[in-house]
Amino acid sequence: MIRTISFMLFFFIGLSIMSGQEITMLKGTVRDQTTQEVIPYATVAVYNNKGELVDGISTNDEGQFLLETDKTFTYFEVSFIGYKTASVQFSEVGDPANISISLKSVASTLDEIVIEADRTTTQLKIDRKIIDIGADIQQSGTTALEAFDQIIDIQTDLGTGNISLRGSDNVKLLINGKPSSLDAIELLEQIPSSSIKTVEIITSPSAKYQADGLSGVINVILKRSVNKGFNLNLNSAVGTKRYSYGIDGNYNLSFMNLRFNASQSGREMDSKETINRSFINGDTQGIFTPHDFNGKIKRGIIGLDFFVDEHNEFSLGLDYTDDYHSFYNNSQYFDVTDRDDFIYTRNSAHSHFTSVFNANYRRGFNKEGHFLEIDYNLNNNKNDYPSTDFEENVFLFDQIIEEDNTIHAISLDYALPVSEKIIIETGASWNKSDTKNQQFFRPNNTVPTLDTFNYEEELLGIYALTKFKIQKLDWQAGLRYEYFSSKSRNTLNLSTTNLHFSNLFPSIHITYAFSEDNTLGLGYSKRISRPNLHHINPFQLGNPFFRFDGNPELKPESSDNIELNYQNNKRKLNWSVATFYRYRKDVILWVNAIEDNNVQVISFQNIGINHSFGIETTAKYKFTSFWNAMLTGNYYYTKTDQNNLVTWDELYSSNLQVKNTFKITKKVSTDITYRHTPKRQNAFNYIEPRHRVDWAVRAKFLNNKLTANLRVIDVLDNNLMKRNTRTPEFNQRTVWKFQSQTLGFLFSLKYTLFKSEDRARNRKEREYRHNHSSN
Template sequence: MRLHLLITLLFLSSRVLIAQQNQLYKGVVLDAKTNEIIPFATVTVYNESAFVSGISTNDTGKFNITIRAPFTSFKVSFMGYETLIAKRIDIKNEKAITFRLKALISELDEVVVQGERTTTQLKIDRKVINLGADVQQAGATALEAFDQISEIQTDLGTGSLSLRGNSNVRLLINGKPSGLNATEILEQLPAASIQRVEIITSPSSKNQADGLSGIINIITNKNTFRGFNANLNAGVGTKRYNYGIDGNYNFSSFNMRWNASQAGREMDSKQTIAQRYINGATRDFFAPHDFNGLVRKMAIGLDIFINDNNELSLGLDYTNDYHSFYNDTFYSNVTGREDFVYTRNSSHTHNTLDVNANYRTRFRDDNHFLEFDYQFSKNRNLFPAIDFEANVFLFEEERKNTNTLHALAIDYSLPVSDNIVLETGFSYNGRGLESTNRIVPREEIENFEAFDYNESLYGVYLQSRVKTHKLNWQLGLRYEKLMSDAVNVTADETLNLTFSDLFPTVHISYDINDSNTVNLGYSKRVSRPNFRHINPFQSRNQYFEWVANPNLKPEFSNNMESNYQYKGSKFNASAALFYRYRTAVIEQVQEIDENGVQSISFDNIGEKSSYGIETNIDYKAMPFWNIGISTNYYHTIVNSTISLTWDQLYSSNLILKNTFKINKALQADISFRQNFKTQNTFNFIEPRNRIDLAIRLKLLENRFMMNLRIVDILDNNLMFRRTVTQNVVQDEVWRFQSQTFGFLLSASYKLFQNKGKSRNRKSRNYQYGGTTD
């Protein structure tokens, strides 16, 4: 009997102990003075001095952690705040813990310094890359910063951008569209102005349905610290320089922010091409490209906090971007004629004005709100060019484009219960394009061409979010109707298009435990014919022509993906699998005829089935040494209705990143990138690799920072490309100088910083779908 009683007591006590060791703790971390949330703070659990577990707060300052071992205390820390030690016995409610951190008076400057490490956060419908203070991104452009993110594929030479092997990507700035194309935006935007990047490969119904491979949303830094604050920054590098100032003036009821900058850049690249035709003809040419650019940017903004529940934000951004091109191409080995030189002098001037107004009113909690957003963007473009052959004038042309965007969005969020939120909204996006082209040939009559395009896109969505202890659901449905009309004034031709479609989305997230999360997602996307496909008046010369296709049909894509993320104290890992099925695929088709004239057009070629995998590993090998490894592989099978050179397409790359914190002031980064063979429909690119080096030195208590960056230190990142069409085989070697085999030295200095600053309550970033590109 005593033995039975002892066994029973031991069993019950073990059950109690297990229950105690598997306790869920939920809470939030706040600023002790302002009650503002502190996102990405570190919450660790200790049993006396032994580490038990740990987690970071999310972007709303909240955390959930299940503790499976005995422990005695919590340790909460964040840069610029005093570390908080909270004993377990002092916790009254395990499901509603509030930790309040006090700012360090002696280290207030640290509050505005980004985290040293770039971190990744997996949300139910997106992956968020918090750039941190990445040494390789210091002083660089957004394009060069993206080159360090394995999930985004870029080319520093061509400025191309793609997600999961597909270039049909939608690029937004703070959730807003732009009249510029993606390359122009990325080359203008400084990397230092980016707070985080949202990679949305399976967008929810709140986002517009265009962008087959997904959306890249760049969230920029917002100066919102109290009082008067200002920063100076400057950089000089291989044929480039930049300087600027940014800051803000903030009090309790309003915040005024500003920035101004200028950047100059020269580039030279050399392209060698050999063409061999089916009929036996040959043609070789050497084409050096000289680029000279100057970008001036100015932005001002005003945030007005009417009361605790009402906020109004106004913003104005202006960009003046000028760049000139000089191409002196030497033709040799040309069948039937002597060697000669073809020269094109051209330039591009575009002025862009963006105006935004946003108003949000909150009701009983943060998830119950009504928001209005209006965006106006006007982009004026001028493209003059003059062509010569053997120093003999051929023709002069001047293209002008004026692109106007209006975007209005209304969003309403209603919490039905603690675990269910309903969201709905309406959007209108209007685009107007006026395009003219004037050509003055030698000894011929001047030719004037005009093309007008107008587009209206209406959208409405309904979305529900259901949250349980570990499982979260997000179901949505979006309806869109697009109406467009195009007028070829020169030929007196009109084209009217109307498309109406439904776009369902499903997202599921499951938290296995504090460290492991799994996501599943499905979305339907579309790529509709727009002015870039049907405008007949675009750049051309005697060896190149653009062919418009007014008969294009919309392309649809069904995207499915799964994501996994593990977060530990020293080791983090993530993996993604995806499948994408596309119909009526809009493909850029290129042909080179027997006379060597290359034509580019778009056509619906059939179907594509794509799949791929992405992996990321981050390991803190030593307190001073961090290792990151990223790999991806993408494969596409094409079922085409037209003749293509290759129907099996693939690409992959690897990034190995080593970051060393030598001491408190000195940090270094050595990165290796390997791009494996890339196979496209009409060409393939041979493997290439490069090694990059970056060093950062902090001085004057972090008020002054110097950065040295050398890209491709071995100078071997050449691009070898072979193009095969029906009439010709073309071999190409392209050497880029777009910060490749160059250096960049940049510096930043905190000119003024208010000592009484604290976090501002306006910490949210707007979610918005934008308009079609």
């Protein structure tokens, strides 16, 4: 293992050896001449004595730039929309490592200019990958779950709704850095992709992050409208058995910003699943199940941002979602041993009423990057799961599961820049979750029962983090302490649990910048997965042929993660590669068992130790001014040690995606994407290879204010899922034809009703969220 890592390290370094030419460095900050506020994303362009552009870069979120070039140049220009371009002769620069540029605003009023990226962009930070959803054609007019499906770093199964990172579904999903009690599929289907600003994929989380999520954290950052004046955005979409419409905008004054959003969407879906089982006792069972889904989501968001003065900001927000969907399953059982064929029918529904309240206060000090932030988040969910079952139109039973959950989350973060090269961060967080789960069961001609499962969970975390820079090396080292406690009571069998865990979680991240566009990174983090509500809750929907059992005897699963990555960004070619090793102990796995009458029982068990390896690579190439191509691939391998529970102890999965974007005219662009998923081997089953082609086209009108999209997913309509399951007690083959092919139209209109000319509050947008290292 050490030999392998050493080889890879020297290999990456060898790729990055620079030529012997002299390197010139320009480092500085760009500010507004009047307000002295920093200007992010300003362009710094370098020219030679012939006036030819030889190099360039953009300022970061803090208005800073660092350009290292081996090109000969005489002057550089700094520009940004709404400002007069500043031209500076290099011979007049006193200290190239400490340049201060002030841009003067253009006096005349400008017409509104809409700037959007034509495709998703990716940034690699010291401890995360940030994907800017931007205006990617394939992700427009979709849900967050469907947008994830276009990001190959996140393995998304649209049929089941499962998401995973690096071959593991033990992922922590956050929205603006906050947890939710909803399942990932329920949560992601509530969020339209138009509401997403960025997706942070954090496979090597620092000590700032809560330690759960063994394979990493996915943090969805939602947009926050702060444009000056009164702005409205209208969105509507219609497609295959779906529709959506919504309005969002903001009213921004000098001292206050009002944000609002309202939307409704509806979707129907049908799929057909065929299951063939053979049991060790010689019995057989076949099931043909057509799934009919019908759902509607209503959502409203309102928020207020108060800019008290230059150092104090306060924010309030309320998000309410009404999510209802129904299911109808009319399953046909055939080839059942000792039984005639029969029809089993289930009518069921899910209702989710979610309200999220957030309050945030931030105190900024005179020194840039010096701040204190306090955040409170209240997440309340009321969930109902009623179902009625029939066999050959004869009533069997009614079952109603009610789950009420409340999460309180309080966090405190403090950052102190000791010097230009040293930053100290520290903070604390407290999360408390209360869940009451009730099951009402009324069988035919039998006395009904009502049972309750109560679950409480508390998590206290404290962290300290230091960032420092030594020449071209960036270091980040941190330590986190967490105390976790949970207790539960089950009235069905009068069982209780009372768990307590106390752990330390170190993290360290190092990057070495050979140049501005040539970086090598190394990271280590320790993670944990503790037994939670999902593992021990016995009240989950089943039927007479399938049952879920909670396991209160589970032990925590832990992992140690090591990651090595390299990125190289040039004008036409950008590419990156990352490799990792993950050591998992007391792995928690979903296992199957068969009881009498061939009833399948599923529960979670600790199965031993896993060793996981993987590699991910992405290459983007700009062939011409109108053609961009991207090739992305990954491969993951896991070896399970000393275990007799699993069928296969060598697991693997991989993905390959080729994306081509063409700019046909200034107003029209198109995207063709090919995805291939080879055989995926799991512990008890394997999924046969799949592939699909996606196509989309976009046109812009009215000075880019009106956008129209056409999107077709799975053009060839052949993305079948074929899964083969093998356990010591039964074999099963599943063929699932879900509604993979979808057609969608999206219309989006952006309009400014009133534009404020007051520049005194031209603040850059800041996301109010805990656990974000670039606060």
